[in-house]
Amino acid sequence: MSDVKVESLLINYKTLEDFKQFQAYGHQELSMLEDLQNNIVENNSKSPFYGIYYGNRLVARMSLYERSKKFDHYFNPPQDYLVLFKLEVLPDYRKHGYGKMLVDYAKSFNLPIKTNPFINSHGFWEKMGFERASYNIERDLGENPFIWMPPGVKEAIRPIQLNDETYMSDGKQ
Amino acid sequence: MSDVKVESLLINYKTLEDFKQFQAYGHQELSMLEDLQNNIVENNSKSPFYGIYYGNRLVARMSLYERSKKFDHYFNPPQDYLVLFKLEVLPDYRKHGYGKMLVDYAKSFNLPIKTNPFINSHGFWEKMGFERASYNIERDLGENPFIWMPPGVKEAIRPIQLNDETYMSDGKQ
Numbered sequence: 001m002s003d004v005k006v007e008s009l010l011i012n013y014k015t016l017e018d019f020k021q022f023q024a025y026g027h028q029e030l031s032m033l034e035d036l037q038n039n040i041v042e043n044n045s046k047s048p049f050y051g052i053y054y055g056n057r058l059v060a061r062m063s064l065y066e067r068s069k070k071f072d073h074y075f076n077p078p079q080d081y082l083v084l085f086k087l088e089v090l091p092d093y094r095k096h097g098y099g100k101m102l103v104d105y106a107k108s109f110n111l112p113i114k115t116n117p118f119i120n121s122h123g124f125w126e127k128m129g130f131e132r133a134s135y136n137i138e139r140d141l142g143e144n145p146f147i148w149m150p151p152g153v154k155e156a157i158r159p160i161q162l163n164d165e166t167y168m169s170d171g172k173q
Numbered sequence: 174m175s176d177v178k179v180e181s182l183l184i185n186y187k188t189l190e191d192f193k194q195f196q197a198y199g200h201q202e203l204s205m206l207e208d209l210q211n212n213i214v215e216n217n218s219k220s221p222f223y224g225i226y227y228g229n230r231l232v233a234r235m236s237l238y239e240r241s242k243k244f245d246h247y248f249n250p251p252q253d254y255l256v257l258f259k260l261e262v263l264p265d266y267r268k269h270g271y272g273k274m275l276v277d278y279a280k281s282f283n284l285p286i287k288t289n290p291f292i293n294s295h296g297f298w299e300k301m302g303f304e305r306a307s308y309n310i311e312r313d314l315g316e317n318p319f320i321w322m323p324p325g326v327k328e329a330i331r332p333i334q335l336n337d338e339t340y341m342s343d344g345k346q
Contacts, residue, residue: 026317031308085315119196135204142258144199
């Protein structure tokens with residue numbers, strides 16, 4: 001493991017081909033591919049992904065996105081925070097600490113972090129020092145938010161009050 | 174199939190026990206259970222879930238939540254719409270049309286619908302008449318939104334422009 005490190009991933013055909021190995025390949029990757037094909041993004045421009053190569057092979061990745069404090073419904077006081085998503089290590093490369101390396105990298109920005117784990121990965125996030133956020137249907141819908149907070153940051157107690165939002169009332173409209 | 178129908182599910186200990194059979198059991202269900210135990214919600218109060226019973230057994234479910242048009246970043250013109258999540262049929266009861274029954278029920282409200290499918294279920298949503306929404310990282314992050322629109326509704330072309338939101342810039346902050 002001494003020769004592996006977390007790298008910022010660039011958008012190019014090789015990276016996008018590497019991404020197909022990951023289960024969570026979806027709209028985001030398709031959109032990046034289309035933008036590259038249509039010259040909407042330049043080859044080797046920066047992507048929101050970070051990854052770990054083992055030799056030439058991309059074996060782990062995650063995406064990080066910074067949200068401004070005006071959209072913060074998780075933390076107290078409200079502040080800029082990171083959304084971490086698509087953290088995934090290829091099956092043959094698990095149990096080597098690559099997931100933890102990526103999470104530690106995300107924590108090194110010293111901003112609170114919110115993630116919505118894949119099913120059956122809640123134990124991993126607890127080991128990483130994340131905690132289950134209080135569920136709020138208006139904010140979370142089908143998500144299972146886990147959050148990590150640097151010292152001095154707390155969870156927002158009453159996460160949000162959105163008006164005019166209800167789940168379906170009885171009967172059809 | 175003639176004797177099964179879509180039912181609105183009530184919050185009680187039986188329903189919450191039934192929910193444990195479903196893979197997407199998470200914060201939402203835990204929160205409902207805690208609220209019931211703490212008498213924050215009444216027994217048999219309405220839940221945001223709809224389901225199908227086969228005899229006494231809950232074999233399929235989904236959650237529906239209505240978002241007001243002021244939070245609509247998907248449709249043109251902006252309007253009230255439904256978010257559909259946690260659609261799931263228990264493995265032994267698949268291929269009987271229960272998933273389609275639930276989706277048809279959601280469509281019967283005649284509001285546009287947005288969902289974020291589980292990995293590997295994109296084909297199902299296309300069969301249901303949903304289409305892949307244009308990806309927008311600010312709005313979608315790790316989601317793969319699929320949308321369904323009743324006649325007269327279109328996808329919002331330029332979904333959103335949120336200010337002050339970027340993915341991580343080069344280097345640490």
